[in-house]
Amino acid sequence: MAKIKVALDDGHGTETPGKRTPLFNDGSFMKENEFNEAVVKITGEFLKKYDIDVIYVASEKTDVSLKKRVDMANEKKADIYISVHANAFGDSWNDANGFETYIYSFDNSNNVKFAECIHNKCIAATGLKNRGIKAMKDFYVLKYTKMPAVLLECGFMTNKKEAELLxxxxxxxxxxxAIAEGILQYFAIDKEEVLLTIDEALNIIQKKCVFDDNTMKYLQFYKFAESMIIRLAEAMI
Ligand SMILES: [Zn+2]
Structure with a gap:
């Protein structure tokens, strides 16, 4: 079977005007792209463990046009397309809140099924208010992608509580x-099938914990070291 190809879209460039939170009390703010980019990277790393091809359609820091993003996914024949965003209502703090998912229309049952997999996993994982799956014909990335596509609005930058989360x-x-787990569910890939190898697990632990080589050796003396190390590393990624 050909490798599954997943197109991940981080929404906007870092310099897109207006796409940011209002100012926090300490005067700082978060740009929407900081959230979007971090999320697609986490999803991508998760998927790579399952031998899935990940296509970042906008890996540059600059603003990549929507057309370029969509063209790349279409040219590379991605099987699915996910665009990650954070929502905004107005430009100052307010109460609008929750998580919502957009698809082009409810006519394509495959796309609906895909959206349900992603959306339901995200709602379960985040506990945010469920604003539902909605149809939107005006979003470029939903309209011109040739594969099932979703656009996620993962909480409101203009809601102080959600902005802190974001x-x-x-x-x-x-x-x-949660996005990655939704993708596995859509393709009926068993999450338990893939575990890290012991070497991968050791690498992850050493990097994350900044352990020296001796400490890493001692870690492996423990009686059930191997399975513990693998579980520990899995929890870290
Ligand atoms: Zn956005």
């Missing part, structure tokens, strides 16, 4: 992993 690594990881 800029946290924990929340980004929840969303990134």
């Amino acid at each position: 800029r946290s690594y924990e929340y980004r990881k929840k969303v990134g992993n």
Whole structure:
């Protein structure tokens, strides 16, 4: 079977005007792309473990046009397309909140099924208000992609509580992993089938914990070291 190809779109470039949170109390703010980019990377890393081809349609820092993003996915014959965004209502803090998913229309049952897989995993993982799956004919990336495509609005940058989530690594990881799990579900890939090899696991632990080589050796003396190391590394990625 040919490798599954997943196109990941981080929404906007870092310099897209207006796409950011209002100012937090300390005067800082988060650009939407910081969230989008972190999430697609987490999703991509997750998928690579399953031997899935990941296509980042906008890996540059500059603003890549929507047409370029879509053209790349179409040319590379991606099987599915996911565009990750953070929502906004107005440009100052307010109460609008929740997670919503857009598809082009409800006519394509495959696309609906794909959206349900992703959306439901994200709602379960984040616990955000479920704003549902909605049809939108005006979004370029949904209109011109030739494969099932979704556009996710993963919470509101203009809601203070959700903005705090959007800029946290924990929340980004929840969303990134949930998207990947939704993709596995859509393609009926068993999540338990793939575990890290012991060498991959050791590498991950050493990198994340900054352990020296001796510490890594001691870690492996433990009686059930191998399975523990693999589980530990899995929890870290
Ligand atoms: Zn956006």
